Amino acid sequence: MSDNLNVKLLLARHFIDGELLTLPAEELLQQLSPHEIGQLLSDIIQQSEALFPYSCLTSLLREHHLTPALDNSTALTILTRLTRVDDAIKVLQWLVQPHSSAICEQLTRLVDKEPSSGVRESYQEGALARYRGEEVLNHWRETTAICYASQPYITQEMALFPFLSKIACLRLALSTQGYYQPGDEDCIALLSEEPAYVEFAFQSLTQATAYLQAIHQHQLPYAADKAFTIEEAHILARAARVAAFRDESWYGPLMAQLLPLVSLAPGAAKSVPSQSLAIALGHAIAGVPTPESVIALRDTITKVRHAGVKKKLERDMKPAERGLAARPDMTLRMGNLLKPSKKSSALLATCLETGYWLESRYKWQQWHEQLLEALAGKKLATSLIWWIELAAGESRALIVDSQGQYRDAQNKLWEVSADAIVRLWHPLHVEYQEREAWQAFILRHKITQPVRQAFREYYFPACVASFAGFLIDLRPFVGTARAESWKIDYCCLWRCFGDFKVEITVGTSLYPGVQGHSEIETCAFYNSTTQGWQPVETEAIPVIVLSEICRAIDLLVSVSAFSKMPLSEQRQYDDYRAGVEGALAARKELLQNLFAAEIDSNRLSFIDKFAVVGLYRIHLISGRITLNGAPVTLALPTETLLPPQSEPLAIDIIAKVQACMAG
Template sequence: MMPSETTRAAALRVRLDGGFVEHARFTGPPVDFNDWTPEELGAIWGALHRAARFGHDDTARRELATALLAQATSMNLAPALAGAMFLDALDAAGDYNREWEYVIGCLACLQGEAPASTAGQARRILGKTSGWAECPYQAYLLARLAGGDAPAQFAQAMEERHAHYPMPLTLHELELLPQLAQASLLALAGSRYSGHWNRDSIGEADPAVVLADDAAYVDFARTILEQAARHIAAIHDGGVPYAADAAFATADSQVLARAARVAAYRDDAWFRPVIIVLLPLVCVAPGTAKSAPSQSLAMALGHAVETIPTPESLLALRTALAQVRHAGIRKKLERNLKPAERALAERPDIAWRIGMPGPMGKRRQAMLARRLEAGYASDVRLGLDQWRALRDDADIDTVARALVWRTGDGQAFMLDGEGAIDAWGQPADVPLQGEGEIGLWHPLHGSGEQRAAWQALVTQRRVRQPLRQVYREIYAPPGDGSAPFSGYQLSLPALLGLARREGWRLDDDEGLSRGFGAWRVLLRLEGRVYPGAGGACTSNGLAPAQMLPLAPVAYSEACRAVDLLVSASALALVEDEQSVQREERLSYLANLPPGPMAGMRRTVLRQVFAQQIEAGRMALEPRYLMVGRHAIHLTTGRVTLDGAEVATEVLAKGNKLAAVPWLPYDEALLEKIAATAGVLLALHRVQPGC
């Protein structure tokens, strides 16, 4: 029995290693890792991975090991490996680089020093030098474990691979590895996206977060970024000959982008002038050509700014978009802009350092509104000095005066002349001088009475708010614990296109996820969902509220974002009885542009409710059917009253819209919308008459 190996761990090892059991059909009791220690997991780690491989013909062992590894992964369990347990775990690895990720994981779990006999295992796993350049960070750690001539062979292999580039930045980074801390090496080697890392790197931590605390790497990051900025400036000055897309190697672009993320995480002062020069100049060729010095670096830096923006890097991104002539680069950078603005709002300590740069006018006002709105989920607040700077800025004072604000002690107010007023238009004694904090008011911050008062005040004064605020949709967790927004057929092209622009990312086998403040929420999807997918999928809803203990405002904002996705891509309600014809119809509709589908739905409703619309009892808007102050969403059937969701009892009986000859699709959802409209008309003491 190994050190720290318990009886149950020893018994499981016997089963995993194919040892003797008393009966051929014996499977043993179910294994639950809930109360297992890391040391116990370490005792069986090698046996688990050996049994899960296809080097034997024992199907029962393989299925047992696969199920147990899935259980450990779902619980985020990691073993503690030391001495013989570490060697046993390495013994389970094959001698090809597809196994290196597993080996690096074992190395991250190593307690203390590696045993002396580790060198032989590491050399076996490394294999031939021809494959080392594919995973250089992993290869370096294994070469260091192997010792002997392996580190020299690694250095020679990397020299042959990268030295011929004009600026061999990748080679310089690899030469830096011996100076880095073990945590930094493991961060680089343990990430599948250590090179081209962005927010679509599913389930991965950014290695730059760890590298930002490593002094050697921080110095390296500054050196190469300043060098790159000088190089690109020399190209534009004519000191270096220009060649399209040849300023940097593709691999070097990823090193520069990682260095930019390191500097941005630290918010180093030296990085500010560098990124303002580097990003715009790398996107545009000298003269009038529509090419660029480096497409790869332009796009990699765009991802870096989107991932962890600073005020200066966001300014550089906007400048680049204003200058770029290359259509492909423009398209990529435009996708980075909105998520970058949202992410900067999550860094309120630096977000307002340079105020609101940009040209005067409505565009600058819209930028301010978006940044303020993006801070809702995190309850971002401004210092009074920052807030006064916004108020006193003549160009964006209009924005500040059209919004409802909230002091640190919860007092809501609007600006009125030189003073402030409350929701009922009465003067409010709000301290606007000295120290303190002010944030954006959210409808959930007030009672129903206060929300109605603010809505009435804004309407009476004809205030046009730069963002939906007093009439903002609000959401509360369902009382029955169910998952909201489930049961819809969604068009994948429309869903994925909008999700990418709105900052969602695909999570393996689960759905779409997005951060809201300190929380990450998941919209669960069923079907084959992958980038570029066509057809339709089924929404299984936002993960239940009990799984997401979000703050009320964050939960409401998450639901609002999900509502947008569902509203823009919903084809139909999922019906209990499916048919081949209906599936074919939905598959066809899923790949149509959303405009014609929404237009046809409005056409049907306009014909069905023609009398009511003509009489002014209803109004048909682009996304809603309005009945008084109630709004029925045309693609989800959700009913709101002044932005707040309300429950309605839909009539069980009524006209069957399936009989309408021009009905385009999905009878169930149109019936729901029409029946709900009838209920609301009755509530307003008007007979539907259809």
């Protein structure tokens, strides 16, 4: 028996009978070819009385980005057992040869069994009509044109089906009719290669803009939230994502008109022409940002009067800024689009900062013209330190002075050629002595950095283990996480940093507004591969990317942690009931009582949540010691100033204050 045949049998028994595997199912699946996975699907659906084992396998394939390959015979075997149209559409996506007449008969059976009952079902029926023949397709077009005559954007998109590829029709039919969120599976990459859909994107967005202009000019009557249906909003947002993905020249100017028109009522009313479209466009900009659309979003937020819409658009701003940094050529383009201001510098700074974990690199010529010489970018560019590849294997940390000259931390001048590569400098690019030199340079020249750079906190792989075990106040933990673009999934938070993802698991379910206390259990890391997200060791993550991930985790810990001991034991302490603020107040009070003389002599002071001893900072929540942003490990005194039964993290923090004073 061949190895792959044995693997197929093991997997079939696992999904059908629940037999345990010695390896994860996804690892075994990766040993099979696409045709062998297709045959496994056929075997499972034939041998199972219920469809549940088949559904479990298809979910696992989707999760790990594994695509089966089906011939007509295998596809027909599967289709014969299916009862849902959307499941049949997924099977057609895996078909690798022209479909047979027998497959058409099965598609007809499914459509007749599950008649269209809504917009999503109508799209699915249209996708199957592409396989069932021209007569069926024409009948579907006539029927839907009548059914959705009052919603022109639905009929216009449906009218595209004869002119799109079959696979594009299938993907469009499976696209969610709910609100798109950045990171959701999307069909825009496929649609952006379809000339008919690109033309539709332009025509539909132009038509929507003209319609809203007529309302604002009182040529058409205004009714709050009636300009577009929810389904039409999703179609227009999809058209916007396609245009943004292609970076169409007309898209930016059009979005600068469309977004404020749909987010503001004529006159002074606090209503809007269409909440659904305003929100959907905000999500579209966050998911596929361009410089022009991000600027349009920022400017619109300042004008919106509807509190609910304003709040939702504000939540899209940070993901849009970070998403823009994933398109580095576009990030620099903002330098010439923005007007010089503090807000413009902050927007550019956020986009550039995201480049740390995206490992963004810029060609010198482009960076020089679009940032250093741009009206909105010059002040920012000359306040930051840049890691410049001067030649193969030689890189230097340099800053640009007011005369456009490049200087290092010792103030030495350097020549930079036009073929240089530029990156935003990170403290981990250099050794400790050079980091100190740059800190001194920034202080000496009184440079204000919009991006915390010279004094940026950085982390090593050993820091990861320190996050587990903290007791947290759930409300600030989840609130800060949502503001920082973390996603909630049952009892964990997750966030992507370029090709890497981190999941923080806690001991309870999470949701917006959750209250109470729990414990951070684990921090797990994953790498994006062709087989989906795969676990990865911290040593395999680039050091700067890992440092930035740890910095993001530490932010959540610093605003929410209040102890580091089992929750059942922590309940005996008063600061447990008061959460973070109680722990912070209790530790400050302890330090004030124990080190009164040192406070009077200014050897010890407090800044926000830190105890400060000289250049050392001890975080009063996490207990982390830093020296000018660098993590520090000091020998702690053997004798504690508190009795052994005191709260452990408080004992640790006081011992660290003693060590800093001794050091």
